[in-house]
Amino acid sequence: MKRRAGLGLWCLAAAGTALAIGNSNREKPPTTAQVMESATESDWRQPDPANTLYMELAAGRVIIELAPRFAPQHVANIKQLVAEKFFDGLAVARVQDNFVAQWGDADKSRPTESALRKLPDENAAAFGKGTGFIKLPDPDGYARETGWLDGFPVGVERKPSGQVWIAHCYGVLGVGRDNWPDTGSGAELYVVIGQAPRQLDRNVVTLGRVLRGIELLSSLPRGTGALGFYEQPEQRAPIKSIRLASEVPEAERTALEVLRTDTPLFAKYVESRRNRRDDWYVVPADHVDVCNVSIPVREVPKK
Amino acid sequence: MKRRAGLGLWCLAAAGTALAIGNSNREKPPTTAQVMESATESDWRQPDPANTLYMELAAGRVIIELAPRFAPQHVANIKQLVAEKFFDGLAVARVQDNFVAQWGDADKSRPTESALRKLPDENAAAFGKGTGFIKLPDPDGYARETGWLDGFPVGVERKPSGQVWIAHCYGVLGVGRDNWPDTGSGAELYVVIGQAPRQLDRNVVTLGRVLRGIELLSSLPRGTGALGFYEQPEQRAPIKSIRLASEVPEAERTALEVLRTDTPLFAKYVESRRNRRDDWYVVPADHVDVCNVSIPVREVPKK
Numbered sequence: 198m199k200r201r202a203g204l205g206l207w208c209l210a211a212a213g214t215a216l217a218i219g220n221s222n223r224e225k226p227p228t229t230a231q232v233m234e235s236a237t238e239s240d241w242r243q244p245d246p247a248n249t250l251y252m253e254l255a256a257g258r259v260i261i262e263l264a265p266r267f268a269p270q271h272v273a274n275i276k277q278l279v280a281e282k283f284f285d286g287l288a289v290a291r292v293q294d295n296f297v298a299q300w301g302d303a304d305k306s307r308p309t310e311s312a313l314r315k316l317p318d319e320n321a322a323a324f325g326k327g328t329g330f331i332k333l334p335d336p337d338g339y340a341r342e343t344g345w346l347d348g349f350p351v352g353v354e355r356k357p358s359g360q361v362w363i364a365h366c367y368g369v370l371g372v373g374r375d376n377w378p379d380t381g382s383g384a385e386l387y388v389v390i391g392q393a394p395r396q397l398d399r400n401v402v403t404l405g406r407v408l409r410g411i412e413l414l415s416s417l418p419r420g421t422g423a424l425g426f427y428e429q430p431e432q433r434a435p436i437k438s439i440r441l442a443s444e445v446p447e448a449e450r451t452a453l454e455v456l457r458t459d460t461p462l463f464a465k466y467v468e469s470r471r472n473r474r475d476d477w478y479v480v481p482a483d484h485v486d487v488c489n490v491s492i493p494v495r496e497v498p499k500k
Numbered sequence: 501m502k503r504r505a506g507l508g509l510w511c512l513a514a515a516g517t518a519l520a521i522g523n524s525n526r527e528k529p530p531t532t533a534q535v536m537e538s539a540t541e542s543d544w545r546q547p548d549p550a551n552t553l554y555m556e557l558a559a560g561r562v563i564i565e566l567a568p569r570f571a572p573q574h575v576a577n578i579k580q581l582v583a584e585k586f587f588d589g590l591a592v593a594r595v596q597d598n599f600v601a602q603w604g605d606a607d608k609s610r611p612t613e614s615a616l617r618k619l620p621d622e623n624a625a626a627f628g629k630g631t632g633f634i635k636l637p638d639p640d641g642y643a644r645e646t647g648w649l650d651g652f653p654v655g656v657e658r659k660p661s662g663q664v665w666i667a668h669c670y671g672v673l674g675v676g677r678d679n680w681p682d683t684g685s686g687a688e689l690y691v692v693i694g695q696a697p698r699q700l701d702r703n704v705v706t707l708g709r710v711l712r713g714i715e716l717l718s719s720l721p722r723g724t725g726a727l728g729f730y731e732q733p734e735q736r737a738p739i740k741s742i743r744l745a746s747e748v749p750e751a752e753r754t755a756l757e758v759l760r761t762d763t764p765l766f767a768k769y770v771e772s773r774r775n776r777r778d779d780w781y782v783v784p785a786d787h788v789d790v791c792n793v794s795i796p797v798r799e800v801p802k803k
Contacts, residue, residue: 294715295670295794320782338638338787367598367695377782392670392696392792396776396785412597412722419715473699479623479680482699484641489695491598 229469240462241454244408246442253437259410260451261370264349267363268319268404271372275383277311279439288433289417293425295391298414299373300436302384312384320399321360324353328361331458335484339395343487345458349406350487352398363403366393366488370405390415393488408453408494456493532772543765544757549745556740562713563754564673567652570666571622571707574675578686580614582742591736592720596728598694601717602676603739605687615687623702624663627656631664634761638787642698646790648761652709653790655701666706669696669791673708693718696791711756711797759796
């Protein structure tokens with residue numbers, strides 16, 4: 198880990214001398230709150246309703262943004278399943294602590310054509326010039342490079358594979374599967390609810406992330422069976438429905454905006470996460486993991 | 501990220517040729533399950549009951565191992581608070597999604613001498629020769645080195661500070677504090693329930709980890725107030741009591757054993773987490789983050 202020249206003074210300050218020394222003669226970089234206060238309308242984007250899922254649970258709505266670039270055939274099949282109301286009446290059947298919450302047809306009780314569809318391996322997308330990748334300057338242990346693409350946290354390997362994939366960060370959506378070469382149809386889906394299980398990267402199809410309501414999944418009781426599956430069907434959390442936002446009447450939609458990741462403001466935001474400048478912090482890390490950069494989401498008045 | 505020479509074959513195999521090629525002429529390394537099957541009694545240790553806390557919630561018992569090496573005065577004060585039954589009748593007052601669950605005297609309603617005690621900054625312990633550090637070979641973005649000490653996941657900086665500290669991994673216990681130079685007395689404590697917030701390392705005193713029952717904290721409803729505090733006192737999860745295991749009658753104790761981190765077996769275990777060899781995995785990561793290595797804990801028959 199590289200440390201800035203200034204950190205010695207910070208450490209000294211932390212050890213007892215005047216805390217102001219470290220930054221006394223330069224302007225203090227903005228805190229995260231200050232960066233966010235300076236955001237303008239153009240720093241936010243509206244997720245495409247045709248790629249946004251509403252999962253309705255008894256406790257409320259979980260909103261998920263799909264990322265078709267990374268797994269187009271899997272995204273298309275999930276939309277097909279949703280159009281067929283496949284998930285309605287199914288349930289969250291697996292909640293494994295510090296790992297994933299998983300829902301869908303755990304019992305394989307609905308062997309529809311869409312649910313049984315065999316799909317190609319879409320564990321990563323092609324990476325090339327003009328892909329629009331925003332690189333995080335910090336090193337990563339699991340990928341050659343990390344950063345953001347289409348608003349999602351990604352890993353990149355330019356050579357030899359030329360691949361980019363959504364990294365398994367908190368809240369990321371993946372496709373449950375059995376042993377490879379099965380890649381899953383989307384009839385079972387999971388989201389990460391713990392320490393980023395990056396060892397899953399490129400072993401599973403990732404194709405979205407939760408924008409709102411992940412706490413409705415992460416606070417469910419943990420399953421006590423193997424892999425966190427509930428042992429009794431009645432312990433499961435029923436899914437009332439999953440719909441595309443575009444299929445829901447406008448009056449019933451949730452108007453969300455997501456902070457763009459391809460702006461100068463986002464670069465400032467990331468820097469404010471790399472080195473926390475709030476008064477609370479004594480030692481700035483001069484580093485951030487891509488999975489430690491939560492991408493802000495806000496609800497806005499309907500237009 | 502360094503990749504093994506053999507990985508090209510793995511990738512090729514993943515792309516369609518026979519999966520067996522990659523390892524056809526060498527013995528396959530053991531899976532995690534195989535490593536654990538080969539563990540003997542001496543690979544396990546019994547945590548010291550005098551450094552083990554039982555937090556009794558309505559939903560069950562959370563068991564926490566304290567780490568006196570890292571913050572001796574804070575550990576001593578927490579034991580003093582426990583001896584005074586300070587926490588009994590207080591509550592888990594803050595549950596912030598993907599961050600921490602925090603308990604203790606959120607309202608500062610019990611201004612006892614122990615609760616108000618000013619303690620020195622114990623954010624890290626001294627690191628030197630003979631410290632017994634078990635190094636993880638993989639690089640880390642937040643610390644110069646990571647690994648394990650006394651069975652806890654740690655970060656290390658040999659120079660210039662000569663420090664070792666418990667890294668903010670899932671389940672790690674820290675001491676709530678206000679702005680520095682306050683270091684907290686232990687009257688408010690938290691555990692990590694999300695992506696490892698490593699930016700907190702050396703900004704807060706860390707001094708233990710949950711051995712069992714973290715799901716009783718991580719599955720609590722999230723607080724909807726600022727920082728995940730519950731907005732209504734009745735939303736809090738009451739603490740019946742916190743006791744040292746050594747103060748609990750033997751018949752009421754939970755007999756746990758923790759996998760030792762200073763054994764050849766643990767090195768094999770870590771390798772099995774660096775490169776998953778289960779049939780499910782296609783691409784081994786050849787890397788693991790210290791916070792992705794969960795340290796096994798088991799319950800054993802009482803002796």
